[in-house]
Amino acid sequence: MVKLQRRLVGEPDSVRDIPFGRLEIYEMGEIRLGRSILQPGWRWSESIKPIARTEWCEDHHIGLTISGACRVRMREGAELLIEAGQFYEIPGGHDSWVDGDEPWVTVTWQ
Numbered sequence: 001m002v003k004l005q006r007r008l009v010g011e012p013d014s015v016r017d018i019p020f021g022r023l024e025i026y027e028m029g030e031i032r033l034g035r036s037i038l039q040p041g042w043r044w045s046e047s048i049k050p051i052a053r054t055e056w057c058e059d060h061h062i063g064l065t066i067s068g069a070c071r072v073r074m075r076e077g078a079e080l081l082i083e084a085g086q087f088y089e090i091p092g093g094h095d096s097w098v099d100g101d102e103p104w105v106t107v108t109w110q
Helices: none
Strands: 014-018 021-028 031-038 061-067 069-074 079-083 087-090 094-098 104-109
Touching (some): 079 087
Antiparallel strands (some): 014 021, 021 031, 061 087, 061 104
16 A cells, blocks of 8 residues: 655665675565665675675666766676666676775665
């Protein structure tokens, strides 16, 4: 059921600390929002691959970059830089990493 609601950023329902980062989940009824704070040095294939046990990230991501930048490389070789203020969609079958010396802060939804 859809209802009028709001959530305070910084008070997530669950948190997962990972190497070079933090993943926060916010539940809002049928919608799930995530906020990722990934530090310079974070790379999916180094920080998450051992946990996920897949060769590539197979999740489909839709989000908005709040700050910093992330570079994404698809299994087929296509590459994209996602920067602050940009919406993005990343299909499954990719690796990604923080680009530059600023944390990549992003909000995703499902």
